[in-house]
Amino acid sequence: MKLLAPSILSADFWHLGKQVEAVIRGGADLIHFDVMDGHFVPNITFGPVLLESIKNHCNLLLDAHLMIDNADMYIPEFVKAGADWISVHIENNPHIHRTLQLIKDLGAKAGVAINPGTSLSAIEEALHYADFVLLMSVNPGFGGQRFIERSIERLRRLRQMVDSINPSILIEIDGGIKLENLEEVALAGADVFVIGSGIFSSDNVEEQTRRIKRKLISLEEV
Numbered sequence: 001m002k003l004l005a006p007s008i009l010s011a012d013f014w015h016l017g018k019q020v021e022a023v024i025r026g027g028a029d030l031i032h033f034d035v036m037d038g039h040f041v042p043n044i045t046f047g048p049v050l051l052e053s054i055k056n057h058c059n060l061l062l063d064a065h066l067m068i069d070n071a072d073m074y075i076p077e078f079v080k081a082g083a084d085w086i087s088v089h090i091e092n093n094p095h096i097h098r099t100l101q102l103i104k105d106l107g108a109k110a111g112v113a114i115n116p117g118t119s120l121s122a123i124e125e126a127l128h129y130a131d132f133v134l135l136m137s138v139n140p141g142f143g144g145q146r147f148i149e150r151s152i153e154r155l156r157r158l159r160q161m162v163d164s165i166n167p168s169i170l171i172e173i174d175g176g177i178k179l180e181n182l183e184e185v186a187l188a189g190a191d192v193f194v195i196g197s198g199i200f201s202s203d204n205v206e207e208q209t210r211r212i213k214r215k216l217i218s219l220e221e222v
């Protein structure tokens with residue numbers, strides 16, 4: 001199963017509700033939230049209040065990618081606000097077992113996220129207890145960046161690691177994914193596709209979501 005997770009980071013916030021409705025009609029599986037604190041990454045976005053207001057009008061799973069320091073302190077608030085999936089970074093969460101367990105104990109799916117410059121070996125141990133891995137294919141902080149080509153090779157290696165250590169884990173890829181490189185990324189082993197500018201920069205967000213979702217469905221049969 002290939003899942004589509006539009007990232008609202010690139011949405012038009014004046015029309016946020018309408019844009020979320022458009023991706024739902026277009027076939028999105030999750031809504032992805034890029035939570036940034038201006039410390040771990042050089043940008044500031046939003047917190048649990050925004051998730052909560054969307055949760056109240058949306059039946060899709062909400063996927064919160066926490067690019068923040070002191071994640072343990074905020075995880076309960078994100079779960080309370082309606083986050084179904086939460087990912088935290090290996091780079092600034094040294095007690096990753098405890099943090100992932102906290103997410104699971106609160107009833108959400110727990111993901112470990114990894115930056116392009118971090119060796120995959122850093123998450124090997126966490127694969128035994130995570131529900132998903134979020135592989136960054138750009139340096140986190142901003143939407144609309146170019147896909148880092150080496151991510152394909154990393155994705156292939158991660159697929160092998162996951163298949164041998166814990167095949168139930170889903171691999172989510174995030175950054176620079178467009179309709180044009182979807183096939184290459186899917187064939188390298190991704191299960192969940194976070195797409196921001198590749199959806200929200202379109203004049204027709206609903207149709208663009210539908211095109212991407214159709215492509216993902218066709219790739220499930222490959």
Ligand SMILES: O=C(CO)[C@H](O)[C@H](O)COP(=O)(O)O
Nearest residue numbers: 140141143144175176196197
């Ligand atoms: O995590 C992110 C940035 O830190 C974004 O989710 C990611 O970059 C998606 O945006 P785009 O599809 O435009 O690259």
